[in-house]
Each structure stands twice: as C-alpha cells, then as structure tokens.
Amino acid sequence: MPSLSSSLVFDRVRVVWPDGAVALDGVSGAIGTGRTGLVGRNGAGKSTLLRVAAGRLTPSSGTVSASGEVAMLPQRLAADPRRPVSWLLGVETALTALRAIESGDVAPHHFDAVGDDWDVEARAHTLLAEVGLASDALDRTVGELSGGETMLAALVGLRARAADITLLDEPTNDLDREARARVGELLRAWPGTLVVVSHDVGLLELMDATAELYGRSLSVVGGPYSVWRAHRDAEQEAAVRAERDAAQSLRRERRQRIESNDKLAARARVAHKAQVEKRVPKIIAGGRANAAQVSAGRLSTEMRGNEDAARAALDEASARVRDDDVVRIDLPDPGNAPGRRVLSLGNGEREWIVTGRERVALVGRNGAGKTTLLDSVVRGAAAVGAVRARASVEHVGYLPQRLDGLDDAASVLDAVCAAAPGVPVPAVRDRLARFLVRGDAVTRPVGSLSGGERFRVALARVLLADPPPQLLVLDEPTNNLDLDTVDQVVSALQAYRGAVLLVSHDDAFLARLGLDLRLELSDGRLIERAP
Incomplete structure (x- = not known):
C-alpha cells in the first residue's frame, strides 16, 4: 500500500509501442515526497515512466496518480533555437508584454499578460545569475547558448515555476564540472517533490531516497545511491546464499528419496522371496506384503512431498536472484604498433x-x-x-x-550493417547480441530507442566497423x-x-x-x- 505521503502512485502501468514492443509491463509502485533518484538498467523504461507521470504519454493500461501539478524536463530538450532565452525561463509572455508596455503600447492584453509580475525582468536576470549566465543572455536566442547553458537556463526556469512535482531526465548530461556543481546547488534547494533519472553518481548522492525500476516493480530505499547500492548488493548476496542452500536441500531430499526407494525395493524383494520359498505361512506373508506396501506408499508420498517442497523453495529463492544481462564489449585489434x-x-x-x-x-x-x-x-x-x-x-x-x-528511420540492423558492409548479416546480429540488441529488436527503427539503447547501437556501429x-x-x-x-x-x-x-x-x-x-x-x- 502506498503511504499517505506518496507523490506519485503507479498501478499496473503498461506501455506498448505501435510496433508491439513493450516499454513498461505492468509497473506498480509509489514515489514519496522529497528528492528521489530513479535508477535502472538502460531500456528499463525510466524515461517512459516519467513521460507517463507527466501526462505526456498515455499508458496502454493502468493508472498514475499524482498529488499535484507535474512539470518535466526531458532528456532531449526540444528547444527551438530561434526562441528567446526568456522562453526557457518560462517568462517569455510576461516579459514581452512588459517591454511592449514600456515602449508605449497600452493594449489591454499586455496588462493581462503581465498581471502582477511587474518585476519579471529583474527576476529573470536573477535566475540567469544564479546559474552563472550573464544578464545579456536574456536577449539572446536558445541557439546562441551551448548545450550546457541551455540545460541550466531550463532548469532554473523550471525551479522558479515551483510545480508540486518536478521530473528531471538526465539533467547533467553534457554539463561541465562547474555546471554540474550548479545543478547540485539547484537540487539541494528544490521546492516540492523532485524525481531525477540519472547515471551521475554525484547527483544521485544528493537524493533523499533511491527508486529502482526493475521489471514490473518500482522499489524505493531511503537514502542516496550509495545506500541503495549497498542494500541491493546485500540483498543479492542473501538471495544467492538462499538459492545455494535451497539447491542443497533439494539434492538432499532427492538423495533421501532415492535411498528410501532402494531400501523399500530391497525389502520387497526379500519378502517376495520368502513368500515364494514358503518360509512363512501364506496368510502371514500376504499380510506383511500388504503392510509393507502401505508403509512404502506412505513413505514415498512423504518423500515426494519433501522433494516438491524443496523444489518450490529453490524456485522461490532463484526468483530473488537477479539474472541481469550485461553488455559484453569485445573490441577488435586494429594492429597499432606501440610507437606508431x-x-x-x-x-x-x-x-x-x-x-x-x-x-x-x-x-x-x-x-x-x-x-x-x-x-x-x-x-x-x-x-x-x-x-x-x-x-x-x-x-x-x-x-x-x-x-x-x-538515421532515425533506419532499422538497428541496417544502421550497423552500413558501417560494416563486408561483414555477413548473421555475424552482425551475433555481435549486436553482445550489446543486448537481440531478436526482433534489431528490426526496430533507431528513432524508437531510449537514450541508452541508442548509445549501444551507435557504439556497436563504431566498434563493428x-x-x-x-x-x-x-x-x-x-x-x-x-x-x-x-x-x-x-x-x-x-x-x-x-x-x-x-x-x-x-x-x-x-x-x-x-x-x-x-x-x-x-x-x-x-x-x-x-x-
């Protein structure tokens, strides 16, 4: 049951892409208030989950409940380079109206746009200064900023918006060390609930809690990434030990069942021989045989039950042990001499x-x-x-x-084969499998891939050249x-x-x-x- 302080609650959320690929498969869980880092393997669906939470993507089934307004900064900031920086700060409309009034245009709609925000320009300059941007950046276009400056301006604008829940997807990508430090300062003072998808360990260490998207589960551990990692490692060590112990128990029960069956079979042979040789009266031998059969049946049933219980315990223990695939990168030898x-x-x-x-x-x-x-x-x-x-x-x-x-329209296989035209397609498929791109995934269009999946394909294209x-x-x-x-x-x-x-x-x-x-x-x- 989600706690009363949950900001986002996911109930069996499922997302299926038009090509039939499953992005989220019945995810359930809750994220609380405060700052939460969201982690998970590439392709787990973290970005998709944020889009669903922000209302930018309708799930195929399931529901999401939010405790207030949700704002989101996506991994790929689709900012028109011709837009002014004031748009990134979220003040473009009010600032344009204010400047129109100051230039003598007293149209009523300008006053409606400004509202009570008469200090919008001074506030915008303060926001820019907070992330190290000069005041003249307000009159520049997005295209005149670097990627890092664009991200910082968007972040400070989003923080000023002060939505109840803010979702950030890889906010420190492309940022230099100084900019990353500024992002850290912004996050420390962020108002409301904050959920951050990131692979930046330094950023994840600033979080109050860490949530992991794994399979159908969204589990949360109190504390930053290091606490979650220690918790996960300890959990897996315990699961591996439990699996090993359960496997030993199953082997022991199976061995005891076999030994018991051998003993019962030996007794049956002795009884049968005694009956055939008429060493005891027929009625007594028959009674003993019947009693032996009943006893053997009872023992056999008990042994099978013990073995079945041990097998069920092993299955349960094995289910708690992760069997994560990892990328296996085997770089070819280009034959560089050491001094070349x-x-x-x-x-x-x-x-x-x-x-x-x-x-x-x-x-x-x-x-x-x-x-x-x-x-x-x-x-x-x-x-x-x-x-x-x-x-x-x-x-x-x-x-x-x-x-x-x-090429977003090309299939993964075509994109990689284009860099290695002399390599047979089966060989390319085999190498792609090492990058966790398998089966029907190789026929997916590049444009449908997550950031991590796209990177793996791009890396494969370079390394398989x-x-x-x-x-x-x-x-x-x-x-x-x-x-x-x-x-x-x-x-x-x-x-x-x-x-x-x-x-x-x-x-x-x-x-x-x-x-x-x-x-x-x-x-x-x-x-x-x-x-």
Missing part, C-alpha cells in the same frame, strides 16, 4: 604526439570548443583558436555526443549509460589495442581508465593537466 604515431595535438607553443595505444582525455568548460575539435579531427585536421590537431591514421571511429549520425578503427574518438561516452554498462565500457577501453581520444566531464570514469595524458582546452589553448 596516431594523433598530434598542439597550440603553437608545444606539440603532443599520441602513439599506439595511448588514452588521452580532453577536458574543459562547456563552450570551450572540445566537440568542435573532435568533430574536425575525424575529418582530417582541426583548429580551435591556436589549437591544431591531426590524425595520422586512416581508420578513425567517432562516437559523437549527440548521436545524431544515426570494417576495418576496425585505429583511433577511437569519443565525446561524452558515459552519457545515457547505466552504471553496469559504464563498467563494461571501462574494461573494454582498458583492453583496447588502439588509441583513444575522449571528452568527458565524468572524473570517476576518467580516473578508472588509466590516462596517459589529460589536456584542458581553455581560451583556444591546450594546457596539460595531471592525468
């Missing part, structure tokens, strides 16, 4: 040469030009300010931040990935026998890779930092 020159990076004062199998991270604030530099590297040469970069190898694999190189890339260029590769898949990406990149150039704001991810070089792009210059 792969990439050069320089700023006129110094040049850095990347060779063989080195891992290089490019860091810097949003808008510094990191993505521009990466995007240009794959085209042969790049320049951002005084920075120059050039790949020295022919085969470069590129995973862009926005994953916009995929024929011939294999000698240099991997990755822009924010952990965006949209569940934490178990991040583990697999780390392991794959550590074992990869080619060179890697990547942009990431995820310090924990970079620390695990064992970097050879970290460069910061700032004001059109490269600065070497400690790996």
